[in-house]
Amino acid sequence: MPDMIKVSAQSLTTAVAGAIAGVVRDHGRADVQAIGASAVNQAVKAIAIAHGYLEDDRLDIYCLPAFVEVQIGGQERTAIRFAVEVLAEEGEDDEYDEDWEEDDEEESAGDSAEVEGEDQ
Amino acid sequence: MPDMIKVSAQSLTTAVAGAIAGVVRDHGRADVQAIGASAVNQAVKAIAIAHGYLEDDRLDIYCLPAFVEVQIGGQERTAIRFAVEVLAEEGEDDEYDEDWEEDDEEESAGDSAEVEGEDQ
Numbered sequence: 001m002p003d004m005i006k007v008s009a010q011s012l013t014t015a016v017a018g019a020i021a022g023v024v025r026d027h028g029r030a031d032v033q034a035i036g037a038s039a040v041n042q043a044v045k046a047i048a049i050a051h052g053y054l055e056d057d058r059l060d061i062y063c064l065p066a067f068v069e070v071q072i073g074g075q076e077r078t079a080i081r082f083a084v085e086v087l088a089e090e091g092e093d094d095e096y097d098e099d100w101e102e103d104d105e106e107e108s109a110g111d112s113a114e115v116e117g118e119d120q
Numbered sequence: 121m122p123d124m125i126k127v128s129a130q131s132l133t134t135a136v137a138g139a140i141a142g143v144v145r146d147h148g149r150a151d152v153q154a155i156g157a158s159a160v161n162q163a164v165k166a167i168a169i170a171h172g173y174l175e176d177d178r179l180d181i182y183c184l185p186a187f188v189e190v191q192i193g194g195q196e197r198t199a200i201r202f203a204v205e206v207l208a209e210e211g212e213d214d215e216y217d218e219d220w221e222e223d224d225e226e227e228s229a230g231d232s233a234e235v236e237g238e239d240q
Binding site: 045065 | 156160186205
């Protein structure tokens with residue numbers, strides 16, 4: 001299970017897009033979380049950019065946004081969580097996702113998935 | 121071709137969600153456009169809500185955001201356009217979308233697809 005990619009209002013869209021692309025390449029999917037309009041906007045732009053990055057890998061991503069309740073500093077906040085997944089390709093084996101999980105490169109994923117603006 | 125659903129910062133998410141659900145039911149897909157962080161945030165929330173509305177119809181929607189350049193008042197602005205589409209269901213006929221296009225109810229779609237906050 002890859003780490004959640006957390007996006008803030010200050011996150012750089014290209015940095016987040018790179019994180020999304022990396023996690024999707026390694027795990028076949030990614031979860032992206034944002035709280036507040038500015039962060040949600042950055043997340044959406046990052047997903048659009050990541051779509052371009054992953055086209056070269058013949059990975060056609062899409063996303064499904066959902067509301068989730070999260071605890072931040074003891075307070076409950078409503079976040080938007082985007083499930084970023086890969087559309088099945090025409091003529092591709094249906095067990096594509098499972099093949100990814102067995103990939104040797106799996107261990108390179110996820111550990112640096114958190115992207116905050118101040119780190120960039 | 122259904123009308124574009126235009127979302128503003130003042131759009132009510134449930135009203136936009138209703139418009140998305142209606143267009144998807146009639147056309148099998150919808151396009152949602154937003155300019156600016158607040159409008160993008162409203163659009164994302166509306167898509168999440170519409171996903172719930174359409175579950176009852178066994179329509180599993182997802183979205184793909186993309187950048188588009190639009191002319192507004194003679195000025196070029198960068199908008200986010202969300203292509204909202206329906207995931208192929210397991211065991212479902214692959215020609216599902218085409219069946220929708222031939223549906224008798226098609227004429228009820230799209231005409232009131234623009235949802236601005238002041239109308240609600």
